[in-house]
Amino acid sequence: MARILPVSAFQFIIISSLLSSFSMILVSGEDHEFMKPMDPELFGLKKEKLTHFRVYWHDIVDGPSPTAVTVVQPLSNSSQTKFGMIRMIDNQLTLGPESSSKLLGRAQGFYASASQEDLSLLMAQNLAFVQGKYNGSTITLMGRNSLTNKVRELSVIGGSGLFRFARGYALLTTQSFNASKSDDAVVEYNIYVLHY
Numbered sequence: 001m002a003r004i005l006p007v008s009a010f011q012f013i014i015i016s017s018l019l020s021s022f023s024m025i026l027v028s029g030e031d032h033e034f035m036k037p038m039d040p041e042l043f044g045l046k047k048e049k050l051t052h053f054r055v056y057w058h059d060i061v062d063g064p065s066p067t068a069v070t071v072v073q074p075l076s077n078s079s080q081t082k083f084g085m086i087r088m089i090d091n092q093l094t095l096g097p098e099s100s101s102k103l104l105g106r107a108q109g110f111y112a113s114a115s116q117e118d119l120s121l122l123m124a125q126n127l128a129f130v131q132g133k134y135n136g137s138t139i140t141l142m143g144r145n146s147l148t149n150k151v152r153e154l155s156v157i158g159g160s161g162l163f164r165f166a167r168g169y170a171l172l173t174t175q176s177f178n179a180s181k182s183d184d185a186v187v188e189y190n191i192y193v194l195h196y
């Protein structure tokens, strides 16, 4: 049978002050916060803006200075869809469709042939801008590029710099394509981005 020991008021104060100083030690030893609520306005996050960017993406596979390099060959050369192929890109983004047009940034990432049935790519790339106020900011795109469709859609899954918290989508249409030059292509990207 449990016996309840009589505790005097004095003992109670001693015990509780020991406990509270112990818990203060615990608290001060644990003062690394791992989360706290923030006021978005302190971060300049006031009104979300919608911006449309139109850039031309140059996929140069052939020639002396390619910007798209096959780093993994398809599993089988008889695969019509080049399933398994991975190409690393550092493609120019320009103002107009001509390669001599003003450079706005670079698309860095990779695309991989991800379908055994049709010509469909998994694309993962950062659009790194180099001009004006967007210099140094990036938009991250990811998605499925089904090459047989006239218009393809990728997701804006985030960004950095002026594109922090970005979301949106990009519509891709092929501007020119040269099958006799290992599929060099110029693709128009219309990107709709919600950002702050």
Ligand SMILES: *[C@@H]1O[C@H](CO)[C@@H](O)[C@H](O)[C@H]1NC(C)=O
Binding pocket: 073, 074, 075, 076, 077
């Ligand atoms: C496919 O062709 C490329 C280029 O000719 C060659 O390097 C590669 O080994 C071939 N792959 C297979 C699986 O035969």
Ligand SMILES: *[C@@H]1O[C@H](CO)[C@@H](O)[C@H](O)[C@H]1NC(C)=O
Binding pocket: 130, 131, 132, 135, 136
């Ligand atoms: C963009 O930023 C880089 C690095 O800060 C700088 O070297 C370059 O001159 C800038 N370009 C333009 C066009 O402002």
Ligand SMILES: *[C@@H]1O[C@H](CO)[C@@H](O)[C@H](O)[C@H]1NC(C)=O
Binding pocket: 178, 179, 180, 181
């Ligand atoms: C495609 O590439 C070939 C080989 O370099 C070139 O002769 C031809 O002019 C190109 N065609 C177009 C439409 O750019």
